[in-house]
Amino acid sequence: MKIDQLIYEAALKALNELYQFSPSKNQIQINNTRKDLSGDITLVVFPFVSVSKKSPEKTAEELGVFIKNEVEYIESFNVIKGFLNFEINNEYWLVNLKEAYEKSDYGTVPAGDNSKLVMIEYSSPNTNKPLHLGHIRNNLLGYSIAEIAKSNGNKVVKTNIVNDRGIHICKSMYAWLMWGNGKTPQNSGMKGDHLVGEFYVEFDKHYKEEIAKLVENGATKEEAEENAPSMLAARELLLKWEAKDAETVELWKTMNEWVYEGFDKTYKMLGVDFDKIYYESETYLIGKEEVLRGVSEGIFYQLEDNSVWADLTEEGLDKKLLLRKDGTSVYMTQDIGTAKMRYNDFSIDKMVYVVGNEQNYHFQVLAVLLDKLGFGWGKDLFHFSYGMVELPSGKMKSREGTVVDADDLIDDMIQVARDMSAELGKLESLTEEEAESTFRMIALGALKYFILKVDPRKNMMFNPHESIDFNGNTGPFIQYTYARIKSVLRKAEENNIKIINQLNNVVLSEKEKELLKNITLFPGIVKEAGDSYSPAIIANYCYDLVKEYNQFYHDHSILSEPDSDQKNFRLILSSTIAKIVKKGMNLLGIEMPERM
RNA sequence: GCCUCGGUAGCUCAGUUGGAUAGAGCAACUGCCUUCUAAGCAGUAGGUCAUGGGUUCGAAUCCCGUCCGGGGUACCA
Numbered sequence: 122m123k124i125d126q127l128i129y130e131a132a133l134k135a136l137n138e139l140y141q142f143s144p145s146k147n148q149i150q151i152n153n154t155r156k157d158l159s160g161d162i163t164l165v166v167f168p169f170v171s172v173s174k175k176s177p178e179k180t181a182e183e184l185g186v187f188i189k190n191e192v193e194y195i196e197s198f199n200v201i202k203g204f205l206n207f208e209i210n211n212e213y214w215l216v217n218l219k220e221a222y223e224k225s226d227y228g229t230v231p232a233g234d235n236s237k238l239v240m241i242e243y244s245s246p247n248t249n250k251p252l253h254l255g256h257i258r259n260n261l262l263g264y265s266i267a268e269i270a271k272s273n274g275n276k277v278v279k280t281n282i283v284n285d286r287g288i289h290i291c292k293s294m295y296a297w298l299m300w301g302n303g304k305t306p307q308n309s310g311m312k313g314d315h316l317v318g319e320f321y322v323e324f325d326k327h328y329k330e331e332i333a334k335l336v337e338n339g340a341t342k343e344e345a346e347e348n349a350p351s352m353l354a355a356r357e358l359l360l361k362w363e364a365k366d367a368e369t370v371e372l373w374k375t376m377n378e379w380v381y382e383g384f385d386k387t388y389k390m391l392g393v394d395f396d397k398i399y400y401e402s403e404t405y406l407i408g409k410e411e412v413l414r415g416v417s418e419g420i421f422y423q424l425e426d427n428s429v430w431a432d433l434t435e436e437g438l439d440k441k442l443l444l445r446k447d448g449t450s451v452y453m454t455q456d457i458g459t460a461k462m463r464y465n466d467f468s469i470d471k472m473v474y475v476v477g478n479e480q481n482y483h484f485q486v487l488a489v490l491l492d493k494l495g496f497g498w499g500k501d502l503f504h505f506s507y508g509m510v511e512l513p514s515g516k517m518k519s520r521e522g523t524v525v526d527a528d529d530l531i532d533d534m535i536q537v538a539r540d541m542s543a544e545l546g547k548l549e550s551l552t553e554e555e556a557e558s559t560f561r562m563i564a565l566g567a568l569k570y571f572i573l574k575v576d577p578r579k580n581m582m583f584n585p586h587e588s589i590d591f592n593g594n595t596g597p598f599i600q601y602t603y604a605r606i607k608s609v610l611r612k613a614e615e616n617n618i619k620i621i622n623q624l625n626n627v628v629l630s631e632k633e634k635e636l637l638k639n640i641t642l643f644p645g646i647v648k649e650a651g652d653s654y655s656p657a658i659i660a661n662y663c664y665d666l667v668k669e670y671n672q673f674y675h676d677h678s679i680l681s682e683p684d685s686d687q688k689n690f691r692l693i694l695s696s697t698i699a700k701i702v703k704k705g706m707n708l709l710g711i712e713m714p715e716r717m
Numbered sequence: 718g719c720c721u722c723g724g725u726a727g728c729u730c731a732g733u734u735g736g737a738u739a740g741a742g743c744a745a746c747u748g749c750c751u752u753c754u755a756a757g758c759a760g761u762a763g764g765u766c767a768u769g770g771g772u773u774c775g776a777a778u779c780c781c782g783u784c785c786g787g788g789g790u791a792c793c794a
Binding site for chain 1: 721733736743753758790792794
């Protein structure tokens with residue numbers, strides 16, 4: 122059992138017997154002791170002075186004597202003001218180290234028959250342009266919380282809803298028809314998503330020119346936007362598509378295929394994947410049916426112009442449009458359809474949507490609407506909301522071309538890893554193939570760690586130059602320390618030094634005890650699958666652990682120590698730290714190179 | 718206007734259910750390659766935790782006000 126739990130129970134008993142007091146759970150505060158004071162675990166006694174009717178020091182003293190008697194792992198205690206500091210004996214930390222060293226699934230809970238099924242939606246791209254930095258944050262967060270949910274004993278289905286229909290793709294289609302000259306990924310060598318994105322930009326260029334011309338001839342801005350020839354043509358394509366016009370559907374399919382091929386490459390490079398992909402073109406009609414059912418059951422209402430609305434003023438929200446006056450569906454309608462389809466396909470216990478925080482209101486409304494429509498799971502949906510990625514130059518706006526393209530960014534990072542490595546003379550003993558694979562791991566480690574280490578809820582600043590830094594609190598620093606530990610273990614093996622799975626006569630330094638303590642604090646298990654902090658907590662934990670290890674062991678040569686229990690202990694400690702760090706980083710989707 | 722999220726070192730970020738003297742990295746400066754791999758280590762300097770009140774033994778953390786910023790706010794997704 123964990124030491125804080127043991128102390129908690131002893132404290133409960135002590136308060137009961139000494140002061141006839143039964144505290145509530147959060148009245149007993151057990152923390153780690155400040156690093157510069159002696160002791161390991163601290164019980165805060167201020168909340169009990171009113172029941173002990175004694176000074177904080179005296180109360181702490183009495184509780185200390187009692188609790189020390191109860192818990193065998195307590196070596197001693199000291200009192201500073203109202204803080205009761207316990208020193209835990211070495212045996213406890215070593216028992217924990219042994220467990221962490223031996224157990225292959227240390228820090229995780231395997232899924233079993235009673236596991237909950239968690240569906241996690243992430244990525245959810247539009248098919249009219251390539252992925253950019255904002256999508257990268259989404260994909261990394263989605264993949265990471267899926268991994269964390271898995272390691273917490275859940276069954277996980279990763280899903281992606283592809284926004285494959287609508288006016289945006291029609292714009293690219295129209296531009297390709299007009300100015301494409303038959304250009305394809307095959308004949309141009311371009312990645313499919315980039316090619317389609319190019320025509321989306323092309324459309325916008327012509328559209329803006331047409332608006333300018335119309336305004337010059339006396340139209341208002343609104344009229345011009347409505348009546349520009351390009352826009353009219355795109356709308357017509359959308360109508361044709363909805364009417365299942367063969368030629369239009371064929372073009373739509375072809376261009377979407379180009380995009381999917383491109384996306385697949387990017388997903389693969391990022392190391393993310395999906396168990397089930399939904400397409401909006403297959404779900405929006407279901408949503409429409411559900412909304413119309415709502416109208417007939419009196420849950421929603423229809424105006425004279427035929428538009429359909431939900432009145433959510435009782436829930437403290439506004440009125441929400443569900444179908445336009447021309448009967449076409451909106452974003453919300455589609456999400457209702459997608460939700461229904463998913464729950465038909467899987468017995469989902471918990472639904473998590475990884476979507477940006479600009480849609481907080483959308484998901485608040487979606488939860489209420491699903492509930493009103495009689496879906497029991499509606500109000501329990503979890504919106505994993507994350508902040509925007511900002512650039513030093515300002516906001517990313519795809520139409521203004523101020524986006525950081527995902528593929529370009531990854532390529533750049535790999536090139537920097539390559540250059541750095543050559544400069545430092547690293548990886549020269551590896552084959553070219555092995556080295557390339559390592560560069561990829563380092564580059565993606567840097568990118569992923571940079572994004573995941575910050576609290577997902579906050580907007581983050583992405584400075585391309587700083588992100589490529591491999592020093593300090595970065596992925597490569599953690600990978601580097603890992604690789605060094607691996608190197609020690611390899612050398613130990615080469616020199617025929619066997620690690621004995623026993624820990625006797627070990628003398629612990631303060632630093633080593635600190636490391637042991639941290640091993641027991643691995644945060645890989647969280648209470649909620651959708652815990653919005655967890656990737657960042659794990660990232661910062663790995664950094665702290667590795668930094669402490671580096672600081673201590675930099676000046677201590679393990680291998681040149683004489684064979685002894687102490688050497689054996691240090692090898693076990695190093696090996697365990699490597700194992701835990703690897704596990705933590707893998708939960709972030711970061712691979713760990715054996716050498717670098 | 719209303720709703721909502723945020724403001725911590727020059728910059729990027731940590732900071733556990735309220736706990737003891739607020740922590741890292743980057744940038745700047747100073748040392749260290751005979752060490753397990755210098756993608757490293759050690760050190761110096763850098764703070765009115767936006768601001769004013771409140772709650773209490775104790776507040777960066779909880780409550781209220783103000784200022785600044787992001788996002789949303791009925792026919793974009």
